[in-house]
Amino acid sequence: xxxxxGFLLTIVSVIGGYYLxxxxxxxLWQPAFIxxxxxxxxxxxxxxxPSDVLNITWxxxxxxxxxxxxxxxxxxxxxxxxxxxxxxDRRKGRQALEEHIEEPENSNLFQESGFLSSKRLxxxxxxxxxxxxLGQNSAPELxxxxxxxxxxxxxxxxxxxxxxxxxxxxxxxxxxxASVLGxxxxxxxxxxxxxxxxxxxxxxxxxxxxGMLSGYGILTPMMNLVTHAIRDExxxxxxxxxxxxANCGGRHSLVAVDAGRRVLYSGVQPSFVExxxxxxxxxx
Numbered sequence: 001x002x003x004x005x006g007f008l009l010t011i012v013s014v015i016g017g018y019y020l021x022x023x024x025x026x027x028l029w030q031p032a033f034i035x036x037x038x039x040x041x042x043x044x045x046x047x048x049x050p051s052d053v054l055n056i057t058w059x060x061x062x063x064x065x066x067x068x069x070x071x072x073x074x075x076x077x078x079x080x081x082x083x084x085x086x087x088x089d090r091r092k093g094r095q096a097l098e099e100h101i102e103e104p105e106n107s108n109l110f111q112e113s114g115f116l117s118s119k120r121l122x123x124x125x126x127x128x129x130x131x132x133x134l135g136q137n138s139a140p141e142l143x144x145x146x147x148x149x150x151x152x153x154x155x156x157x158x159x160x161x162x163x164x165x166x167x168x169x170x171x172x173x174x175x176x177x178a179s180v181l182g183x184x185x186x187x188x189x190x191x192x193x194x195x196x197x198x199x200x201x202x203x204x205x206x207x208x209x210x211g212m213l214s215g216y217g218i219l220t221p222m223m224n225l226v227t228h229a230i231r232d233e234x235x236x237x238x239x240x241x242x243x244x245x246a247n248c249g250g251r252h253s254l255v256a257v258d259a260g261r262r263v264l265y266s267g268v269q270p271s272f273v274e275x276x277x278x279x280x281x282x283x284x
Contacts, residue, residue: 003065003225010217027199033178033207037214040174041167049163057160057226060233064225070232072268076278078236079257079270081113082243083279085129086253094133101126118236124149125240132248139249146241153237157230164223168215175211179204238263254279 019025046054063069088109089097100107104122115121128146131137137145182204189200243260247253254276261275270278 003067003221006221007218010221011213014213014217024202027202028206030182030203030206030210033182033203033210036178036181037171037174037207037210040177041171041211041214041219044170044174045163045167048166053159053163056157057163060157060160060226060229061222064222064229069229070236070268072270075236075239075261075264075268076270076275077113078115078239079243079260079275080279081109081115082125082240082247082260083253083257084109085125086243086247086256089133090253097129098133101129120153121236121240124153124237125244128240128244132244137248139245142248143241143245146244150234150237150241154230154234157233161223161227161230164219164226168219168223171215171219172208172211175208175215178207178211182207235264235268 015028018028049057085097085100088100100109104110104126105116110116110122128142128149131142131145182200186197186200186204189197239260241260242263243256246256246259251259257279258272258275261269261272
């Protein structure tokens with residue numbers, strides 16, 4: 001809701017300021033220049049962005065616009081899942097743990113966590129738990145592997161931000177194109193009535209305004225929303241990484257998931273006492 005208010009405030013402030021300055025509202029309605037700016041920017045974005053990056057962009061953008069950001073409950077559920085997996089290994093043995101990570105879609109632990117739809121995260125957890133079961137890597141070696149995989153994932157997801165940044169840069173450019181075309185139209189009417197020429201020149205300036213407004217007033221906030229959504233997702237992986245490394249180092253299950261808790265941002269980070277109580281309550 002707040003995001004929608006922000007977008008509306010931006011547009012109303014610009015258009016309202018123009019109106020209060022005795023601007024003619026009819027002069028702003030330039031369908032031809034709107035088509036040039038919006039169509040040109042969209043065409044440039046789609047033609048320069050691979051389909052997989054488009055899918056990533058749409059996923060995070062739709063989540064952000066709909067207000068489906070990761071919250072503290074999501075991170076607590078993740079820590080609960082990791083704790084249960086670590087405890088399964090300690091209490092029931094590695095064969096019991098393998099049953100959960102070999103077929104996570106049939107695991108009651110993964111089903112209850114609600115993360116089965118996040119296939120990349122589930123794969124990240126299961127693959128690296130397999131490594132710990134094999135026992136071929138020390139904690140520092142496991143940390144290096146996890147960090148390399150996480151870096152690749154982050155680079156892949158951030159391609160969507162780079163694509164939106166190119167759209168931000170291109171929108172003002174297409175605004176200038178629209179303005180130049182408007183000047184060409186105005187010059188072709190130079191022999192006509194002065195009021196017609198004046199409207200044509202004013203209309204050409206609308207193209208520049210539309211390009212700047214769409215680039216910095218609409219696309220830039222969208223790019224920032226996607227950036228925040230990606231950071232929320234990456235923080236899940238960072239929490240898993242810290243917990244797995246601590247577990248590989250022989251730490252108690254509670255201490256291991258606390259390592260994952262510590263890397264969370266303060267706005268979504270439960271306290272140690274809150275986490276401990278939640279884990280004990282679920283275990284009971």
